[in-house]
Amino acid sequence: xxxxxxxxxxxxxxxxxxxxxxNHISNASxxxxxxxxxxxxxxxxxxxxxxxxxxxQLSKAITLTESNAKKHDAAVKKIIAACLPHANKSVRIGxxxxxxVGKSTFIxxxxxxxxxxxxxVAVLAVDxxxxxxxxxxxxxxxxxxxxxxxxxxxIRPTASGDSLGGVARKTRESIxxxxxxxxxxxxxxxxxxxxxETAVHSMTDFFLLLKLAxxxxxxxxxxxxxxxxxxxxxxxxxxGTNEKAAKYAKAExxxxxxxxxxxxxxxxxxxxxxxxxxxxxxEAAWKMLSDYFEQTKNNGFFEENRKLQNKYWLLQSIDERxxxxxxxxxxxxxxLKIQLKKIHLQETTPFExxxxxxxLKR
Numbered sequence: 001x002x003x004x005x006x007x008x009x010x011x012x013x014x015x016x017x018x019x020x021x022x023n024h025i026s027n028a029s030x031x032x033x034x035x036x037x038x039x040x041x042x043x044x045x046x047x048x049x050x051x052x053x054x055x056x057q058l059s060k061a062i063t064l065t066e067s068n069a070k071k072h073d074a075a076v077k078k079i080i081a082a083c084l085p086h087a088n089k090s091v092r093i094g095x096x097x098x099x100x101v102g103k104s105t106f107i108x109x110x111x112x113x114x115x116x117x118x119x120x121v122a123v124l125a126v127d128x129x130x131x132x133x134x135x136x137x138x139x140x141x142x143x144x145x146x147x148x149x150x151x152x153x154x155i156r157p158t159a160s161g162d163s164l165g166g167v168a169r170k171t172r173e174s175i176x177x178x179x180x181x182x183x184x185x186x187x188x189x190x191x192x193x194x195x196x197e198t199a200v201h202s203m204t205d206f207f208l209l210l211k212l213a214x215x216x217x218x219x220x221x222x223x224x225x226x227x228x229x230x231x232x233x234x235x236x237x238x239x240g241t242n243e244k245a246a247k248y249a250k251a252e253x254x255x256x257x258x259x260x261x262x263x264x265x266x267x268x269x270x271x272x273x274x275x276x277x278x279x280x281x282x283e284a285a286w287k288m289l290s291d292y293f294e295q296t297k298n299n300g301f302f303e304e305n306r307k308l309q310n311k312y313w314l315l316q317s318i319d320e321r322x323x324x325x326x327x328x329x330x331x332x333x334x335x336l337k338i339q340l341k342k343i344h345l346q347e348t349t350p351f352e353x354x355x356x357x358x359x360l361k362r
Contacts, residue, residue: 043075047082053182055154061177062156066170080173083180088306090122090179091293094200096190096226097210102236103189104143106210106276111144113282114185115152122154122183123147124174126190154183172203172313201229202312205302206289211235211253213245227253228260231269232288238273239280246273265301267292331360 046064049057061079064072097103104125111121123144147153156174175186190200201207209230227233233253238246253271263269270288274281296302326332339353348356 043078047079050079050083050177050181051086055151055181058154058177058181059156062170062174065173065177066158076173080176083176086180087176088179090175090184090186091206091289092175092186092188092204093289094188094190094197094204094207095210096197096200096208097236098212099191101210101212102276103210106234106236106274107187107189108144108147109276109279109282110285111147111153111187112150113279113286115150117286119185120152120154120183121147121185121187122178122181123156123187123189124171124178125155125157126171126188154178154181175203197226197229202309205296205305206231206292208285208289209233211249212237213242213249227256231263231265231267231292232285233257233269233271234281234285235271235273236276239275239278243273265292265296265305266299267295329360332357335360 046057046060050061061083064079065076067076095103095107107123107125111123114121144155148155158171158174171188175188178186188200188204190197207229209226209232211233213235235246235249235253250271250273257269257271260269272281272284272288274285276282293302296305327336335357339348339357342348343350343353
């Protein structure tokens, strides 16, 4: 095989030998780069670029939004305020499933299909966090090699941190920014499945659960919570020798869904097959989602659900702000160390210590 052919077939996931350290950048250039990075971002420039659909400015805006630094608060408020009049014009789809179910492969295939019919697609992929660096582990931009090349797609991997269900703390604000940048389909990929995926459900219009055939999930009562929230179950990897098992799983899930109460949306959850690897069932999945959006917009549930979600996130924001202010209070920081020491020495209980600390804030 020629070196040219090897280069053409090289994947972004291909392991290569460590490259030699580059020394051709002059010290003067390095200094200029450092100075540029030190300069405060021009907020007006970020807003203008974002509203014009510039992905670089969108990325900068999301980075500021995800920052925990107090110095960025005013800039974030200004960006969000400028974007709100241009938001709420997309459909928001939550996608979840156990690791290995093929979420990234499905999103890439689904995203490419949506682009082919004239949609702009933003993917907010919430990755597991590294316990060491706090950064994103999986790197969805690397795993979605084809989709990332499109100028009609925007992929933003975000470390989940310690947030509920692997949903990044600022994901909801990121949705607003993506909508303002002109993306009309927002896909939110989560870390995994479980009761805590309520957080994803509370910020999306449609909740899609990806499943594998033969994984034993059909009869597991422990998955009841996640299935109750799902608007559709898509059995992935329904190809080759696995196709028969996928059809059997489809029948089992359809029977199981009849046992669940009727949804407020009046939508009957569907079970479908697909093979993201072979682009099979992708168009049918979008047709199903389109039917859902048409039905829920006609019966008023779509708009009412958005209002309920806004209420939920208002209360969540208050809870988060109160918790942050509590732990950042200087008196609390000092007293917390003392109370922890007393607990270790068995001089007090965690409950008594909590009452004492909360009394300091009154």
